[in-house]
Amino acid sequence: MPVRNDDLNGSAPDKSKFALLLIDVINDFDFPEADQLLRFARPMARKLLRLKRRAKRAGVPVLYVNDNFGRWQSDFRRQVQHCLRADGRGHEIVRLLQPEEDDYFVLKPKHSGFFSTTLETLLRYLGSETLIITGLAGNFCVLFTANDAYMRDYDLIVPADCTASNSAAENREALTLMQKFLKADTRSSPRVRFPAARKKRR
Amino acid sequence: MPVRNDDLNGSAPDKSKFALLLIDVINDFDFPEADQLLRFARPMARKLLRLKRRAKRAGVPVLYVNDNFGRWQSDFRRQVQHCLRADGRGHEIVRLLQPEEDDYFVLKPKHSGFFSTTLETLLRYLGSETLIITGLAGNFCVLFTANDAYMRDYDLIVPADCTASNSAAENREALTLMQKFLKADTRSSPRVRFPAARKKRR
Amino acid sequence: MPVRNDDLNGSAPDKSKFALLLIDVINDFDFPEADQLLRFARPMARKLLRLKRRAKRAGVPVLYVNDNFGRWQSDFRRQVQHCLRADGRGHEIVRLLQPEEDDYFVLKPKHSGFFSTTLETLLRYLGSETLIITGLAGNFCVLFTANDAYMRDYDLIVPADCTASNSAAENREALTLMQKFLKADTRSSPRVRFPAARKKRR
Amino acid sequence: MPVRNDDLNGSAPDKSKFALLLIDVINDFDFPEADQLLRFARPMARKLLRLKRRAKRAGVPVLYVNDNFGRWQSDFRRQVQHCLRADGRGHEIVRLLQPEEDDYFVLKPKHSGFFSTTLETLLRYLGSETLIITGLAGNFCVLFTANDAYMRDYDLIVPADCTASNSAAENREALTLMQKFLKADTRSSPRVRFPAARKKRR
Numbered sequence: 001m002p003v004r005n006d007d008l009n010g011s012a013p014d015k016s017k018f019a020l021l022l023i024d025v026i027n028d029f030d031f032p033e034a035d036q037l038l039r040f041a042r043p044m045a046r047k048l049l050r051l052k053r054r055a056k057r058a059g060v061p062v063l064y065v066n067d068n069f070g071r072w073q074s075d076f077r078r079q080v081q082h083c084l085r086a087d088g089r090g091h092e093i094v095r096l097l098q099p100e101e102d103d104y105f106v107l108k109p110k111h112s113g114f115f116s117t118t119l120e121t122l123l124r125y126l127g128s129e130t131l132i133i134t135g136l137a138g139n140f141c142v143l144f145t146a147n148d149a150y151m152r153d154y155d156l157i158v159p160a161d162c163t164a165s166n167s168a169a170e171n172r173e174a175l176t177l178m179q180k181f182l183k184a185d186t187r188s189s190p191r192v193r194f195p196a197a198r199k200k201r202r
Numbered sequence: 203m204p205v206r207n208d209d210l211n212g213s214a215p216d217k218s219k220f221a222l223l224l225i226d227v228i229n230d231f232d233f234p235e236a237d238q239l240l241r242f243a244r245p246m247a248r249k250l251l252r253l254k255r256r257a258k259r260a261g262v263p264v265l266y267v268n269d270n271f272g273r274w275q276s277d278f279r280r281q282v283q284h285c286l287r288a289d290g291r292g293h294e295i296v297r298l299l300q301p302e303e304d305d306y307f308v309l310k311p312k313h314s315g316f317f318s319t320t321l322e323t324l325l326r327y328l329g330s331e332t333l334i335i336t337g338l339a340g341n342f343c344v345l346f347t348a349n350d351a352y353m354r355d356y357d358l359i360v361p362a363d364c365t366a367s368n369s370a371a372e373n374r375e376a377l378t379l380m381q382k383f384l385k386a387d388t389r390s391s392p393r394v395r396f397p398a399a400r401k402k403r404r
Numbered sequence: 405m406p407v408r409n410d411d412l413n414g415s416a417p418d419k420s421k422f423a424l425l426l427i428d429v430i431n432d433f434d435f436p437e438a439d440q441l442l443r444f445a446r447p448m449a450r451k452l453l454r455l456k457r458r459a460k461r462a463g464v465p466v467l468y469v470n471d472n473f474g475r476w477q478s479d480f481r482r483q484v485q486h487c488l489r490a491d492g493r494g495h496e497i498v499r500l501l502q503p504e505e506d507d508y509f510v511l512k513p514k515h516s517g518f519f520s521t522t523l524e525t526l527l528r529y530l531g532s533e534t535l536i537i538t539g540l541a542g543n544f545c546v547l548f549t550a551n552d553a554y555m556r557d558y559d560l561i562v563p564a565d566c567t568a569s570n571s572a573a574e575n576r577e578a579l580t581l582m583q584k585f586l587k588a589d590t591r592s593s594p595r596v597r598f599p600a601a602r603k604k605r606r
Numbered sequence: 607m608p609v610r611n612d613d614l615n616g617s618a619p620d621k622s623k624f625a626l627l628l629i630d631v632i633n634d635f636d637f638p639e640a641d642q643l644l645r646f647a648r649p650m651a652r653k654l655l656r657l658k659r660r661a662k663r664a665g666v667p668v669l670y671v672n673d674n675f676g677r678w679q680s681d682f683r684r685q686v687q688h689c690l691r692a693d694g695r696g697h698e699i700v701r702l703l704q705p706e707e708d709d710y711f712v713l714k715p716k717h718s719g720f721f722s723t724t725l726e727t728l729l730r731y732l733g734s735e736t737l738i739i740t741g742l743a744g745n746f747c748v749l750f751t752a753n754d755a756y757m758r759d760y761d762l763i764v765p766a767d768c769t770a771s772n773s774a775a776e777n778r779e780a781l782t783l784m785q786k787f788l789k790a791d792t793r794s795s796p797r798v799r800f801p802a803a804r805k806k807r808r
């Protein structure tokens with residue numbers, strides 16, 4: 001077991017100063033107030049898809065950091081299938097933002113993507129210093145994750161149009177908090193500039 | 203996102219004082235010295251299968267705590283498929299110890315099952331206080347995981363016949379260390395007694 | 405080294421379902437905007453002192469969870485001395501809230517009391533399940549600590565009159581957030597009821 | 607609270623690729639088998655003192671990573687005083703290895719210096735990549751700390767003459783383990799070379 005793990009050869013992660021995090025977008029929206037959130041989540045998903053595409057062209061790794069919704073025995077790809085079902089309320093969003101083969105994912109048991117997950121270790125291997133945090137809900141799991149990222153000294157970009165909450169006011173409040181206390185850059189997604197793509201290490 | 207996560211309703215984990223951990227048994231044995239380890243791992247796998255069956259009958263949750271082998275974009279079920287391929291050196295063992303639908307799994311990026319994983323949170327939800335630690339290699343990932351479990355005040359059972367290392371001497375040394383310093387009970391697996399099965403919480 | 409540590413005999417901590425946390429009250433208020441904060445921190449300190457006294461009478465352990473202010477080579481008692489100096493702006497508050505011999509303390513390097521500290525382990529030994537979080541600033545280190553406590557499934561009481569921020573509005577906002585998202589009970593301190601005192605374990 | 611903490615100005619730690627860790631040397635040796643350990647700990651302390659002096663001349667930060675011995679309400683300087691008492695069995699060793707004003711310290715509640723402490727954050731601020739791990743006991747807290755350091759990708763030097771265990775055989779075994787599995791360099795302390803001293807950041 002040790003050998004391959006030590007230097008992670010075989011499938012070493014990319015190296016990138018930036019990393020794009022998508023929080024809880026793989027979602028069946030099967031909870032109270034889901035309709036309120038969906039009103040804002042649908043237009044957000046389209047913006048986020050464009051941002052994701054630009055990130056990948058620039059060689060920026062894409063990390064799905066997603067609730068396991070208490071399904072400790074499930075895995076991420078199954079959860080995607082579950083959410084893609086046509087009768088699920090999230091299927092449009094999940095179809096748009098479906099993870100690709102080379103995307104990373106981290107299943108989180110609680111609100112922050114850093115709590116009791118492998119996220120910090122993965123980011124260390126990626127060498128990322130700036131996190132672009134997006135997804136749902138802006139004033140909850142996105143905010144919790146941003147708090148934890150700030151404590152770990154990451155620079156934060158939280159594009160105002162790539163996060164959604166149950167109401168526009170709550171989303172705005174969360175963005176203001178992150179701007180003020182976490183020094184987050186909240187410029188809208190089309191204005192986010194990625195560093196020039198670097199060659200993969202291998 | 204919050205709602206279902208808070209109380210983990212929908213798919214709350216079982217409650218059990220005991221938990222059975224299988225370390226790195228889903229393995230393609232594609233590393234130097236794999237043949238040495240396999241010599242001991244094959245007979246171990248059969249003992250472990252019997253222990254696993256007894257555990258499940260007793261309502262003790264089974265947790266696969268497995269290296270991600272640097273495949274950060276993969277998931278556990280894919281890894282199982284990869285290791286099951288007939289030409290892989292691990293396929294016999296993986297076939298025996300194939301995870302079932304109701305088994306839990308935790309992907310670990312490094313040696314200890316507790317480092318940068320969700321294991322501690324999962325065990326807290328399960329309410330487990332005694333960990334039965336088994337698998338590969340006895341003097342490495344099993345030992346690292348046992349060290350971390352001990353620091354977190356778990357009681358440890360490491361059945362001598364359900365762990366394997368590259369040599370019998372190294373395995374014995376590791377067991378002696380765990381017995382002496384971690385107060386691990388190293389009785390052989392047929393002598394491990396589970397508490398009477400409890401009803402699942404829901 | 406192992407022997408006394410294993411069971412923490414010698415000076416085992418008390419056992420208590422409740423724990424009272426004082427965040428960053430040992431403070432020299434030597435930063436911009438300190439005057440704004442002091443306006444609210446002074447009356448808060450008097451309320452908090454009464455709450456602390458009631459807590460101690462009820463056998464509830466008192467934990468000073470305090471910034472190390474980048475003084476990695478200092479320790480808590482020195483920091484108290486530093487802040488007590490008559491010409492320091494915090495000396496009144498620190499005099500009121502001076503830690504006593506049997507109070508616990510945890511030095512934190514960052515905003516949350518749980519990040520990179522011994523707090524979680526200490527609370528586990530205390531057996532605490534409900535945290536009363538107080539101190540400075542309500543919308544920053546108190547909020548960060550409350551977030552992390554919530555993720556770890558503690559029940560929260562954040563008495564509205566025992567936390568202060570740079571403005572009344574910001575403090576109110578933080579309290580609303582904690583009430584809404586962290587299910588914090590924000591009743592004022594005189595209305596906080598402690599469970600009947602239990603005998604110390606030893 | 608935020609302001610000074612954010613950039614740690616005021617008393618930013620030094621920057622150094624190397625860091626020297628002294629594990630549990632501030633010790634009252636008030637436990638069974640202490641006499642066995644002392645037989646080896648006394649000569650070790652003299653070697654370690656020389657190594658410490660050389661480290662400091664080279665600008666390498668010295669970190670005391672020390673058990674709190676269950677004294678959650680005490681602090682490090684008090685513990686030093688307690689151990690210095692003439693009738694204590696550890697007083698010779700503690701006198702030799704007494705921490706100086708500019709030494710760092712980290713109180714650990716359990717065996718590994720990384721568990722539930724601020725060590726990892728401090729090392730990140732120091733920018734250290736190579737840890738020289740020394741102290742007591744070689745096959746216990748030193749080994750646990752080395753395991754955790756290795757998982758976090760630090761390079762390890764564990765000078766064979768600057769660690770002691772209850773017996774020479776146990777110490778040798780621990781060194782062999784660290785050499786083999788943690789890739790630790792176990793050269794004796796006079797042969798440890800520090801990088802040329804760098805100016806302090808400020």
